[in-house]
Amino acid sequence: MRFSVRARPVVFAAVLVGMLVGASAQPAQAETNGSMLAFGDSVPSGARCGCTPYPEIYARKVAGHTGRTVRMRNDAVSGATSGSLLRQVEQSSVRSQVRAAGTVLVMVGANDFAGAFRRVLGHHERASRAYRPVARRLRANLIATIRMMQALRPGIRVAVAGYWNVVKDGNVGRRDYGRWGLRKAEQATAWANLAIRGAAAARHITFVSTYVAFKGVHGRRNPTWLLAADGDHPNARGHAAIAEQFFRAAPGG
Numbered sequence: 001m002r003f004s005v006r007a008r009p010v011v012f013a014a015v016l017v018g019m020l021v022g023a024s025a026q027p028a029q030a031e032t033n034g035s036m037l038a039f040g041d042s043v044p045s046g047a048r049c050g051c052t053p054y055p056e057i058y059a060r061k062v063a064g065h066t067g068r069t070v071r072m073r074n075d076a077v078s079g080a081t082s083g084s085l086l087r088q089v090e091q092s093s094v095r096s097q098v099r100a101a102g103t104v105l106v107m108v109g110a111n112d113f114a115g116a117f118r119r120v121l122g123h124h125e126r127a128s129r130a131y132r133p134v135a136r137r138l139r140a141n142l143i144a145t146i147r148m149m150q151a152l153r154p155g156i157r158v159a160v161a162g163y164w165n166v167v168k169d170g171n172v173g174r175r176d177y178g179r180w181g182l183r184k185a186e187q188a189t190a191w192a193n194l195a196i197r198g199a200a201a202a203r204h205i206t207f208v209s210t211y212v213a214f215k216g217v218h219g220r221r222n223p224t225w226l227l228a229a230d231g232d233h234p235n236a237r238g239h240a241a242i243a244e245q246f247f248r249a250a251p252g253g
Contacts (some may be wrong), residue, residue: 016145035100036072036253039085040107048228051236053106057243062253070253073097081111089145098149103253104155105246107137109196110166117158117167120184121177127187135195142199159206159250162193164214166201169225172231208249213241
């Protein structure tokens with residue numbers, strides 16, 4: 001898959017609005033057995049929030065909607081990358097959990113871009129040159145991970161989420177990166193989301209956008225009110241917003 005992202009904010013917003021709103025279709029599957037798993041980085045783990053993370057909120061919403069008992073196991077790990085997630089799912093204990101699950105939520109990829117973003121921010125490398133190989137690696141790792149899950153549990157329902165930003169955003173991002181740096185962060189996020197959506201399409205699973213919920217239809221909304229004090233992780237309102245996007249995409253689990 002070829003990734004192409006332009007630098008101008010207007011084009012960036014158009015790309016995301018055109019490609020990231022809503023969820024991709026997933027083949028009809030049996031109802032979840034009530035056992036759910038969540039994987040990913042510090043966002044699904046609930047870091048810096050001191051609140052209920054979105055996987056648990058989502059599980060409660062599904063339980064309320066369906067009237068079924070839903071059990072959510074949150075195996076997200078702060079600092080996780082797409083590569084570490086692949087290795088995590090290869091562990092025998094985690095494979096057993098996947099075999100027993102009906103639904104899996106995944107949000108990973110932001111940390112993959114950390115080094116590339118620092119190089120771009122420090123003017124050591126051009127954005128497209130830095131981000132392209134990371135996006136390719138992210139897509140490949142996600143495809144491999146999802147393929148493994150589907151082999152372990154045929155019919156498993158998988159939903160993978162994109163990001164509003166792979167680094168800091170809102171007032172903190174503007175303070176730490178400046179306007180130019182925020183544009184480079186937007187580019188990194190666009191590359192990440194294209195890779196994640198591409199992996200979802202390749203494995204015929206659901207892609208969940210968080211971008212519009214945080215940034216608005218045109219990408220101009222300041223998401224500070226949905227972010228923790230570090231400007232990087234969601235606060236309680238942010239987790240509720242992410243859970244709502246998953247629920248809209250998969251209300252039955």
